[in-house]
Amino acid sequence: MPHSDQAYDKDVPVIDMRDISIGFTARAGSVIHVLKNINLTVRRGESIGLVGESGSGKSTLALAAMGYLKHGLQLLSGQVTFQGQDMFSLDTKELVAIRGGKLGLVPQNSGQSLTPTLRIGRQLEEALRLHSGLPQEEHRARAIDLLDQVRLPDPGAIITRFPHELSGGQQQRVAIAMALAGDPDALLLDEPTTGLDVTTQIYILDLLSELAQRRNMAMVYVSHDLGVIARVCKRVLVMLRGEVVNEGTVETVLTNPDNDYTQQLLDAIPRLDGPRMPSALDGALSDASEPRLLTVSNLSLSHARPALLDRVMGRPAPRNTVECVDFAIRPGETLGLVGESGSGKSTILKSLAGLLPPVSGSVVLADGTKLPPRVRSRGPNQLRQIQLIFQNPDESLNPRHTVAQSLAQPLMLYKGMKGGALRRRSIEMLEQVRLGESYLERLPRQLSGGEKQRVAIARAFAADPDLVLCDEITSALDVSVQAAVMDLMADLRTRLGTAYIFVSHDLAVVRSLSDRVAVLRHGQICEIGETDDVYDAPSHPYTRMLLDAVLEPRPDKGSPALNRRGTSSDQCS
Amino acid sequence: MSEAILPQDRKRCRLMVVLGDVFSRPSGAIGLTLILGHLILALVSPYISPFDYKAMNSGAMLSGPDQVNWLGTDHLGRDVFSRTIQGGRVAILVTGIATPLAVFWGGLVGIFFGLVGGRVDEVLMRVVDAFLSLPWILKMLVLIVTFGTKVEVLIPTLAFFYGIPVIRIARAATHDVVARDFVAAARARGHGMFSIMRRELLPNVLDTLMVEGAMRWSWMLLAFSSLSFLGFGVSPPTPDWGLMIADARGFMTFAPIGVLAPVIALSSLIIGINLSADALAKGLGVDRAMKAPI
Numbered sequence: 001m002p003h004s005d006q007a008y009d010k011d012v013p014v015i016d017m018r019d020i021s022i023g024f025t026a027r028a029g030s031v032i033h034v035l036k037n038i039n040l041t042v043r044r045g046e047s048i049g050l051v052g053e054s055g056s057g058k059s060t061l062a063l064a065a066m067g068y069l070k071h072g073l074q075l076l077s078g079q080v081t082f083q084g085q086d087m088f089s090l091d092t093k094e095l096v097a098i099r100g101g102k103l104g105l106v107p108q109n110s111g112q113s114l115t116p117t118l119r120i121g122r123q124l125e126e127a128l129r130l131h132s133g134l135p136q137e138e139h140r141a142r143a144i145d146l147l148d149q150v151r152l153p154d155p156g157a158i159i160t161r162f163p164h165e166l167s168g169g170q171q172q173r174v175a176i177a178m179a180l181a182g183d184p185d186a187l188l189l190d191e192p193t194t195g196l197d198v199t200t201q202i203y204i205l206d207l208l209s210e211l212a213q214r215r216n217m218a219m220v221y222v223s224h225d226l227g228v229i230a231r232v233c234k235r236v237l238v239m240l241r242g243e244v245v246n247e248g249t250v251e252t253v254l255t256n257p258d259n260d261y262t263q264q265l266l267d268a269i270p271r272l273d274g275p276r277m278p279s280a281l282d283g284a285l286s287d288a289s290e291p292r293l294l295t296v297s298n299l300s301l302s303h304a305r306p307a308l309l310d311r312v313m314g315r316p317a318p319r320n321t322v323e324c325v326d327f328a329i330r331p332g333e334t335l336g337l338v339g340e341s342g343s344g345k346s347t348i349l350k351s352l353a354g355l356l357p358p359v360s361g362s363v364v365l366a367d368g369t370k371l372p373p374r375v376r377s378r379g380p381n382q383l384r385q386i387q388l389i390f391q392n393p394d395e396s397l398n399p400r401h402t403v404a405q406s407l408a409q410p411l412m413l414y415k416g417m418k419g420g421a422l423r424r425r426s427i428e429m430l431e432q433v434r435l436g437e438s439y440l441e442r443l444p445r446q447l448s449g450g451e452k453q454r455v456a457i458a459r460a461f462a463a464d465p466d467l468v469l470c471d472e473i474t475s476a477l478d479v480s481v482q483a484a485v486m487d488l489m490a491d492l493r494t495r496l497g498t499a500y501i502f503v504s505h506d507l508a509v510v511r512s513l514s515d516r517v518a519v520l521r522h523g524q525i526c527e528i529g530e531t532d533d534v535y536d537a538p539s540h541p542y543t544r545m546l547l548d549a550v551l552e553p554r555p556d557k558g559s560p561a562l563n564r565r566g567t568s569s570d571q572c573s
Numbered sequence: 574m575s576e577a578i579l580p581q582d583r584k585r586c587r588l589m590v591v592l593g594d595v596f597s598r599p600s601g602a603i604g605l606t607l608i609l610g611h612l613i614l615a616l617v618s619p620y621i622s623p624f625d626y627k628a629m630n631s632g633a634m635l636s637g638p639d640q641v642n643w644l645g646t647d648h649l650g651r652d653v654f655s656r657t658i659q660g661g662r663v664a665i666l667v668t669g670i671a672t673p674l675a676v677f678w679g680g681l682v683g684i685f686f687g688l689v690g691g692r693v694d695e696v697l698m699r700v701v702d703a704f705l706s707l708p709w710i711l712k713m714l715v716l717i718v719t720f721g722t723k724v725e726v727l728i729p730t731l732a733f734f735y736g737i738p739v740i741r742i743a744r745a746a747t748h749d750v751v752a753r754d755f756v757a758a759a760r761a762r763g764h765g766m767f768s769i770m771r772r773e774l775l776p777n778v779l780d781t782l783m784v785e786g787a788m789r790w791s792w793m794l795l796a797f798s799s800l801s802f803l804g805f806g807v808s809p810p811t812p813d814w815g816l817m818i819a820d821a822r823g824f825m826t827f828a829p830i831g832v833l834a835p836v837i838a839l840s841s842l843i844i845g846i847n848l849s850a851d852a853l854a855k856g857l858g859v860d861r862a863m864k865a866p867i
Contacts, residue, residue: 353761375763383763396754400776409772410762463762 014218015042020078047219049229052239053478101131104179108191114163121159131182146177169200186218197340198549227551268483299361322523334500336514344523345503349469387465391472393452397444404440410463429458450481594856601852607845624652627810635828656812657834671731676786679736683743746781780857787850814839
């Protein structure tokens with residue numbers, strides 16, 4: 001069906017999906033539904049949020065709006081129309097004209113969707129050549145104009161850069177500019193801000209809202225984060241296992257959900273002003289003269305190793321990642337470390353774990369001995385004391401090791417256990433993290449994300465540590481799983497009296513678990529204090545800015561807009 | 574006892590699963606059948622061959638195929654069929670031992686370089702590059718001419734030179750793994766270098782090494798046959814495909830079967846190995862085409 005802009009009626013929905021069911025045929029011959037009987041209508045200027053845990057089918061639904069199905073999936077019933085055209089009956093040529101043209105997509109990880117070997121300008125011009133219909137010589141000017149529209153500083157310089165020369169937030173804005181190249185009527189956004197830190201995220205969200213309003217564009221916004229949805233969308237669909245379980249305006253769904261699952265989803269989100277988890281020890285902070293488990297003084301860290309040539313030439317060394325940091329941990333205490341990405345939080349943990357020797361400074365243990373900077377020079381008891389849990393359990397568990405093998409590593413190394421004793425202790429550890437014996441012989445790929453992280457936690461606690469370093473341990477997990485993992489960490493702390501250093505960019509998560517909080521910025525601690533003091537009365541302007549940038553799933557809670565040309569972290573170094 | 578048996582059990586299952594998977598693919602089925610046929614032939618050929626491979630018949634030199642000599646005779650009147658079916662024995666023996674040796678040492682060194690990284694890796698890899706930049710036949714001829722063409726010399730020589738490219742592959746595969754957090758976790762726990770190589774890295778590199786080993790085997794067979802062809806492999810009168818081709822090529826115009834028979838035998842084995850390696854790569858998921866986004 002030929003289509004022209006003039007014939008298009010404003011009241012006709014831009015995207016109309018009726019009774020969509022998508023599924024695949026399993027080997028046994030049965031049909032497995034990924035999406036079941038979903039209706040979705042998006043009009044011009046409207047923004048709709050699709051929210052749900054991973055695996056709930058929200059991305060599949062958004063991609064189906066483009067007439068795209070992942071390999072193996074098939075449209076079982078229903079019809080998808082975009083401006084009156086049935087997307088699944090179009091041929092490839094017509095589809096290509098619509099996709100990236102009138103219907104734009106901003107994928108989750110823009111760094112990976114940009115071609116690394118092409119300059120930004122070339123990539124934008126290619127999009128313009130395919131979709132804008134402008135004459136060749138206007139492409140460059142238009143590319144600069146698009147980059148200006150997404151408020152990138154100095155667009156003329158940006159177009160000559162390669163993707164890796166831009167920060168994550170800038171790459172995301174380039175991806176948005178690219179989606180705008182075809183002057184789209186609708187934009188599909190698949191978790192466009194996941195993986196960005198809070199200040200960059202809020203900036204991009206505001207930019208999107210503003211663009212949608214100005215261009216009278218329809219937006220479908222996919223996210224697992226209710227806070228994000230609340231900020232940009234008017235209407236929201238809550239999805240669970242391929243079905244829409246709750247639908248309505250953001251106000252009603254978030255303040256008065258008529259569905260248990262939505263309520264669970266909301267409850268699972270840690271809030272800045274929410275109740276805190278019980279502290280490990282009553283009055284853990286009362287006595288300043290209490291023994292210290294670990295004292296870090298004047299710690300400076302750098303990833304850069306001076307090259308021989310640079311030393312000979314006398315070039316100055318690059319700035320340290322972490323500069324002169326001091327803090328101390330008491331037994332059983334939890335210290336939260338917060339800050340934007342790149343502020344040096346994880347670097348500090350790495351150094352404490354002995355993976356990155358410091359440039360200067362020292363770490364002193366409870367018995368007054370200095371902790372050797374390198375793992376290799378640490379004694380077995382020093383190694384056992386400090387254990388590390390990583391952000392992504394997919395990465396931190398060896399995919400070829402069964403759970404039993406993973407748990408056996410610390411038990412054999414530190415305690416010399418084997419045979420029956422090893423097995424008994426492994427089962428005990430699994431029970432500590434609320435898993436059972438049946439998990440012993442499973443491989444990581446046979447576990448869910450939450451289960452994997454529990455195994456990683458069990459592995460860390462198997463060493464009987466005094467201090468556990470938690471590096472963003474919940475940020476790769478869904479909110480409901482995140483709540484369970486946090487609950488587990490609080491429980492383990494109460495029972496075992498272990499101290500934690502808890503690193504996260506999520507301020508609410510840190511608040512719910514920490515006794516004290518340190519706020520890091522550019523490798524320096526700009527504020528440290530008791531959790532309540534820092535959150536309720538931040539003394540440093542940067543802390544206040546971080547707190548203001550947190551999105552909460554509440555429609556009425558507005559946040560002050562950030563300065564237009566991006567924040568400190570957003571600038572390309 | 575059950576806990577001690579379980580892991581091995583799982584591994585045996587995995588091997589069966591992989592073999593089953595390879596066999597279920599057309600290329601794997603054809604390849605494995607060819608390899609298996611050659612292996613059986615190499616084992617039983619001395620007992621089933623109609624003639625002694627060195628029995629000469631001066632009355633019937635370079636005769637065509639007939640009822641007595643199915644594939645005719647060569648320039649010394651020896652039965653080509655008997656020599657062809659026994660012609661792979663030395664080649665399969667030598668390469669069959671040299672290939673695992675090459676993969677073993679190359680893999681070990683490659684994983685070590687990948688783990689250590691830094692300047693040590695940088696410098697030693699340039700040495701590897703230097704070795705790789707020389708034509709293989711030249712390097713091997715130097716050793717073989719110095720030490721003789723005995724099997725005890727050929728095996729370590731082939732294993733040494735064919736292990737060098739394995740270093741590169743193993744190092745690259747290790748690089749994919751070494752930056753992942755589970756290696757950092759093992760480091761932070763205080764595991765030794767050897768323990769990390771064995772427990773964390775090897776299981777993740779093994780698939781690549783297995784496929785690489787299969788490919789190396791076919792190249793090594795070709796190299797061995799080339800050496801024989803040049804007169805540096807098997808010494809006469811032991812039958813060997815490379816040697817047979819060298820001997821018969823002068824008479825190719827009037828007794829083509831003398832060249833064709835060993836060529837077909839050698840290529841069928843190499844094709845068999847290549848097909849199996851291909852199926853193995855797909856079965857293990859090492860093949861990059863399978864990982865490509867759809």
